[in-house]
Amino acid sequence: MATLTLPVEEKKKSKINEQEALITGAEAIAIACKLANVDVVTAYPIRPYDTVMQYISQLVADGEMDCEYIVAEGEHSQFEIVKHASVCGARVFCGSSGVGWMYAMEALTVSPALRVPMVCMVGNRALDDPGAFGVEHNDALAVRDLGWLLTWVDSAQEALDTALIAYRVAEDRRIFVPLAISCDGAFLTHSQALVKIPAAELVKKFLPAYNRGDLLLHPDNVISVAPQANEDWVMEIRRQNYKVTEVACDVIREVYAEFEHTFGRKYGNPFFEEYMTEGADVVLLGMGTMSTPVKVAVRKLREEGKKVGFVRLRWFRPFAGPEIAKCLERFKAVGVIDRDFSFGSPDLSGVVATGVRSAMYSSSSTRPPVIGFIGGLGGREITVPDVETMTDIVFRAAKGKAQPLTQWFGLRE
Amino acid sequence: MGQLFAVEVVYRGVFQKTLAKNITRDIVLAAHNEGKLGISFGRYGDAPERNGIPAKSFAIVANDEQTLEEGMAQYEPKHVDLTVVLDDTLSKGAESWAWYGLQPVHHALKPGATLIVISQEDAPALLKNIHRRDKAYKLAILKGITSFSGMWVFKDDHTDVRVLGAIASALPQLFSLNSVLQFINEKLKSELKVISARNAFDRFSTVDVPAGQGNPEELFKFELPGWDHMRDGVSIKGQPQGGPYADPVTGEVGGFRPARNELFKKYSTRSMRPVVNFSTCTKCTLCGLNCPDASFDITPDGHYDANLESCCGCGICEEVCPVKECVTMVNESEFHDNKSQWEAFRKDKDAYLNWLETTIAKASPIEKRSHGFRYRGQYQEQVPEALEVARKG
Numbered sequence: 001m002a003t004l005t006l007p008v009e010e011k012k013k014s015k016i017n018e019q020e021a022l023i024t025g026a027e028a029i030a031i032a033c034k035l036a037n038v039d040v041v042t043a044y045p046i047r048p049y050d051t052v053m054q055y056i057s058q059l060v061a062d063g064e065m066d067c068e069y070i071v072a073e074g075e076h077s078q079f080e081i082v083k084h085a086s087v088c089g090a091r092v093f094c095g096s097s098g099v100g101w102m103y104a105m106e107a108l109t110v111s112p113a114l115r116v117p118m119v120c121m122v123g124n125r126a127l128d129d130p131g132a133f134g135v136e137h138n139d140a141l142a143v144r145d146l147g148w149l150l151t152w153v154d155s156a157q158e159a160l161d162t163a164l165i166a167y168r169v170a171e172d173r174r175i176f177v178p179l180a181i182s183c184d185g186a187f188l189t190h191s192q193a194l195v196k197i198p199a200a201e202l203v204k205k206f207l208p209a210y211n212r213g214d215l216l217l218h219p220d221n222v223i224s225v226a227p228q229a230n231e232d233w234v235m236e237i238r239r240q241n242y243k244v245t246e247v248a249c250d251v252i253r254e255v256y257a258e259f260e261h262t263f264g265r266k267y268g269n270p271f272f273e274e275y276m277t278e279g280a281d282v283v284l285l286g287m288g289t290m291s292t293p294v295k296v297a298v299r300k301l302r303e304e305g306k307k308v309g310f311v312r313l314r315w316f317r318p319f320a321g322p323e324i325a326k327c328l329e330r331f332k333a334v335g336v337i338d339r340d341f342s343f344g345s346p347d348l349s350g351v352v353a354t355g356v357r358s359a360m361y362s363s364s365s366t367r368p369p370v371i372g373f374i375g376g377l378g379g380r381e382i383t384v385p386d387v388e389t390m391t392d393i394v395f396r397a398a399k400g401k402a403q404p405l406t407q408w409f410g411l412r413e
Numbered sequence: 414m415g416q417l418f419a420v421e422v423v424y425r426g427v428f429q430k431t432l433a434k435n436i437t438r439d440i441v442l443a444a445h446n447e448g449k450l451g452i453s454f455g456r457y458g459d460a461p462e463r464n465g466i467p468a469k470s471f472a473i474v475a476n477d478e479q480t481l482e483e484g485m486a487q488y489e490p491k492h493v494d495l496t497v498v499l500d501d502t503l504s505k506g507a508e509s510w511a512w513y514g515l516q517p518v519h520h521a522l523k524p525g526a527t528l529i530v531i532s533q534e535d536a537p538a539l540l541k542n543i544h545r546r547d548k549a550y551k552l553a554i555l556k557g558i559t560s561f562s563g564m565w566v567f568k569d570d571h572t573d574v575r576v577l578g579a580i581a582s583a584l585p586q587l588f589s590l591n592s593v594l595q596f597i598n599e600k601l602k603s604e605l606k607v608i609s610a611r612n613a614f615d616r617f618s619t620v621d622v623p624a625g626q627g628n629p630e631e632l633f634k635f636e637l638p639g640w641d642h643m644r645d646g647v648s649i650k651g652q653p654q655g656g657p658y659a660d661p662v663t664g665e666v667g668g669f670r671p672a673r674n675e676l677f678k679k680y681s682t683r684s685m686r687p688v689v690n691f692s693t694c695t696k697c698t699l700c701g702l703n704c705p706d707a708s709f710d711i712t713p714d715g716h717y718d719a720n721l722e723s724c725c726g727c728g729i730c731e732e733v734c735p736v737k738e739c740v741t742m743v744n745e746s747e748f749h750d751n752k753s754q755w756e757a758f759r760k761d762k763d764a765y766l767n768w769l770e771t772t773i774a775k776a777s778p779i780e781k782r783s784h785g786f787r788y789r790g791q792y793q794e795q796v797p798e799a800l801e802v803a804r805k806g
Binding site: 040214215224227236 | 638639641643645646650652653665681
């Protein structure tokens with residue numbers, strides 16, 4: 001892949017043109033859509049995703065953004081419309097939350113095989129015990145085996161940057177599959193923070209136009225998409241999607257390097273962020289905005305002389321198994337905090353803990369104990385004292401004392 | 414391993430679905446009277462709810478549970494001890510809705526095994542259609558009118574028990590005539606059916622078909638591409654538009670022939686085909702407009718010529734044609750190629766019209782010719798005639 005190089009003067013200019021704004025994570029993604037010059041946006045309200053559709057509609061109404069903005073009659077149509085638009089060559093954006101996402105499930109399941117690089121925002125939300133709209137990760141995780149790329153962000157800045165990265169990754173011809181950016185409801189979607197907004201001309205350089213090539217549905221490229229496929233074809237179609245997951249880590253690495261080169265903002269390892277892991281005996285691992293209380297607790301514990309660190313997983317699909325295992329085997333024990341559940345799974349753990357254990361089993365020679373914690377469901381907070389207690393448990397495991405493999409936190413007894 | 418038997422019944426979707434299901438079920442039940450075990454099932458990749466689509470139903474029988482399990486270890490039997498063909502126009506080849514090329518009707522038949530065809534034709538006529546193979550086999554003709562009915566309708570014309578009687582003779586190891594008769598007495602409770610089964614058993618005879626004898630046509634087939642050689646995005650190349658073509662006599666170029674997928678052909682779904690009288694045709698265009706598959710080529714002189722590599726034989730053209738006997742559906746057994754009728758007409762008008770007259774004359778009146786259900790009570794009316802043919806058979 002050709003590397004984008006910018007003259008020094010232009011880099012300076014971009015710094016000048018860079019603006020700072022106090023915006024929510026949802027607003028940050030709306031601005032990324034504007035910068036990415038998205039062609040078709042579909043919307044259907046459900047909290048907390050609906051904040052992003054509100055911001056985009058405002059950008060359109062203010063004349064700042066030019067796109068087809070379609071309010072569908074439900075999430076299923078919402079995702080079907082962008083699927084078709086994407087096949088016709090449009091750069092698309094949509095998203096949903098909780099059971100809205102589930103209502104779109106049929107469209108979600110067929111999009112990876114059709115090689116549709118739709119970028120979506122999932123405002124993570126509980127799977128509706130009546131009216132529950134607090135954060136929980138099971139909505140986005142429902143598509144984890146179906147060929148989607150899934151990433152979790154923990155700040156408005158990262159939301160904006162990841163949305164730009166998402167288009168570049170998804171629209172890479174080697175990938176061409178849908179990608180969902182998960183933003184924790186309330187903590188990220190509804191909280192304003194200071195965000196650096198990159199200059200439009202730099203985004204233009206970073207993000208080439210979406211080129212669907214031979215898969216473009218157009219009168220000049222006569223193809224038929226999704227004809228009847230029977231048992232003679234389905235395995236081959238699945239194998240094509242498997243190939244995407246084989247190369248996805250490499251493509252993501254390339255794009256993050258390009259991003260850093262273009263905008264100057266560093267994310268280090270694209271797949272996970274390490275916080276105070278140097279010299280740590282044990283670490284905690286989790287996704288999304290739980291990073292804030294965990295980091296605060298880690299700092300506090302460090303001051304008390306407890307050598308604990310934190311690993312925040314950014315990409316759940318692809319799951320960078322060998323890299324994650326290599327990182328975690330440096331420690332004597334690992335605690336995984338799941339803001340999700342996977343009822344009946346091995347060890348009755350959450351989805352992330354199950355994935356981490358699996359990665360450690362195949363890619364680590366030392367295999368430190370992995371303790372699973374389930375907490376923060378339905379929008380409940382994961383508190384600093386919770387994290388301190390979790391850390392104590394992980395330390396006990398590190399000393400060889402058997403611990404229950406899955407424990408619930410923040411639960412009313 | 415004990416003895417294992419596989420029987421396949423090749424039939425036409427919708428019209429014979431219930432019949433085929435009943436036959437394979439009855440095979441298992443008749444064999445069970447001798448203590449054997451078995452299962453019967455339809456091929457899952459088929460679409461037997463689509464008009465005329467060739468489809469298959471199977472019976473697997475064994476004399477012990479473990480052997481049966483070995484027979485069930487592959488879903489679709491690759492080698493069968495007996496093939497029963499319920500419609501003789503399937504002799505031209507059968508392929509399911511899950512299209513992977515044309516397969517000869519004896520595709521899965523073991524060498525030396527028996528192919529039973531229900532037909533009013535004789536062996537030489539059927540062998541014009543049944544493809545040659547490199548292993549000898551036996552051909553048995555069970556004389557009878559093709560039993561066609563509806564998706565959920567069973568036409569009780571004794572085809573089911575006649576097939577059972579024939580099987581008892583062709584493959585006595587599977588079950589004896591006594592087991593068949595016991596099954597009919599206990600389950601179907603019909604003395605007439607006992608007679609039909611016994612007649613079919615008594616009159617059963619086979620013709621030896623040596624290797625290499627039969628229809629020499631090269632079977633239409635193609636290779637399925639590997640996952641990294643096929644297009645991704647579940648997409649296929651579309652068809653170009655099609656265009657005008659030349660009159661074989663004058664060379665005049667005109668009309669319109671739609672482009673068609675080279676790999677996807679549906680002619681094995683056809684039990685009848687339209688023949689067109691170009692001399693009475695008024696060029697009203699109705700047949701072409703109403704054809705659900707755009708199977709008509711518009712000729713340079715404005716006629717509508719059924720393209721027989723594309724036509725699936727639904728008969729809508731015949732129904733909408735306003736001119737008497739201008740478009741006539743004729744049983745597929747009258748034909749041995751898919752050549753253009755219009756070209757034959759252009760090259761020798763008189764010869765074509767003579768051929769047309771004899772061909773149409775062979776077709777019975779419209780209500781009997783049709784494989785469709787035309788009016789209430791039609792099937793019941795047809796039963797006596799079917800029984801008469803079977804009685805003589």
